[in-house]
Amino acid sequence: MMIENDFDYETRHNHLMIGGVDSVELAHKYGTPLVVYDVSKIREQINHFKSVFEDNQVEYEVSYASKAFASVATYQVMKQENCHIDVVSGGEIYTALQADFPMDKVSFHGNNKSVEELVMAVKNHVGVIILDNFHEISLLNQVLEELNTTTNVMLRITPGISAHTHEYDQTGQVDSKFGFDVESKQAEQALKMVLDNPRMNMLGIHAHIGSQIFEVNGFVMAAEKLVDLSAEWHQKFDYQPQVLNVGGGFGIKYSEEDDPIAPEKFVDAIVKAIKKRSNQKGINLPAIWIEPGRSIIGPAGYNLYTVGSRKDVSGIKSYVTVDGGMGDNIRPALYQAKYEAVIANKANDKPKSTPVRIAGKYCESGDILIQNINLPRTQPGDILAMFATGAYGYAMASNYNLNLKPAVVFVENGQDKLVIKRQSYEDLVRLDLKY
Structure with missing residues (x-):
């Protein structure tokens, strides 16, 4: 049975199904809190992106933004789908190596890379820094x-375009910790330094205007600015980028308030804008790279929790507490992010008209996963499933209050596979030393 609401989901015997697997059985098998990914959704979105480029007949790379969720299993799926990936730390490089991911299909980002990380990247032949x-x-x-060697590089620029999104998610405006500013000629100065360096091969230009963006205009403006800059540099320095990397940030649906267009429609608009502008400027059409993270992994993720205590006070919205919270999903506390959820073992039951809060178990008043939601009457032991938790949940997880990080399970075609074990108490103190 398929339920029609803010999120379409399949049920069987009144239980939420994920990738053909009963979510309640997953919770009982692996324990909660539990992070579950429907791998078929990951593959499907990647293929949607690829189809846009192929329909437009341009050279491209779909580069998965690892920071959304990096693990050995994630990189294995990206390798199977012939994706590029972008990494932002030595830890992500190391994890990709453990997955036997091809290093020539890796971009290394970051605004404060250490010497050790750069050595690691160069020694392992990362495709572009x-x-x-x-x-x-x-x-x-x-x-x-x-090391007496060479490497491919790109310049990250700040194009002076602000995304209409949360303040912390804006990265393309002039006042940003990221990249070389265009207007002050920082980017031009950096280009000269790289072109004069025989050990650096200047592959292209990168820009990223923000995250969780619902409007196409900002992406189109940034794409056009990259082409304009390419034309200017071609005229001044006889240099033309082989690659324009337009970043990611395509918004997804988290709650009923969100109304994003399909992520691939952003890409189609970007590609068409670059093709048109390149033709107008009389320059060769470069390869176009994108760096989606959230839009690939976010909708594929679910967080499963077991309901515990409930606090009912007359005239006050009830608190329904679960066995996870800000330690496995910091986004509601950090960004005031909103989510939708169902009671997985009562997935078809009609919700009560009185809304409740979903509270976490952490010793913080701000540990509220969902501020306002209508659910069937809850009982201790019910399984709560939150939708679209695949990005920046486990990736930002902590051991606050010395709680354990959850296990992660991949499901596909009716099969489930544990890909990250739940932490143990021994894991918590493994690095501790007695005084």
């Missing part, structure tokens, strides 16, 4: 000279 500041150009040159 995306330079973020002048200090980094100097550090990378030092590493390349010491």
